[in-house]
Amino acid sequence: MPNDENGDTCFFCKKGKFVTRTEEIAFHQWTDKGYVFCRIPVSIGVCDRCGSRNWNDETEALIDDAVRKEYDKFR
Numbered sequence: 339m340p341n342d343e344n345g346d347t348c349f350f351c352k353k354g355k356f357v358t359r360t361e362e363i364a365f366h367q368w369t370d371k372g373y374v375f376c377r378i379p380v381s382i383g384v385c386d387r388c389g390s391r392n393w394n395d396e397t398e399a400l401i402d403d404a405v406r407k408e409y410d411k412f413r
């Protein structure tokens with residue numbers, strides 16, 4: 339196993355490395371009460387070469403959580 343300090347080799351360009359950094363992402367998601375719009379800071383891996391994002395389960399969980407909180411405001 340290679341010993342990478344900053345995580346995995348990019349699986350898109352296979353040359354860069356994913357560097358974890360915090361980015362604010364904005365997104366919206368359709369729910370049965372309408373569109374929910376969220377803007378949250380998440381820590382994601384970004385390739386230092388091609389800029390691809392390594393979207394992981396943790397990121398997904400943060401987004402789900404944010405959507406749920408916004409969704410609750412409709413009640």
Ligand SMILES: [Zn+2]
Pocket residue numbers: 348349350351352353354355385386387388389390
């Ligand atoms: Zn890359």
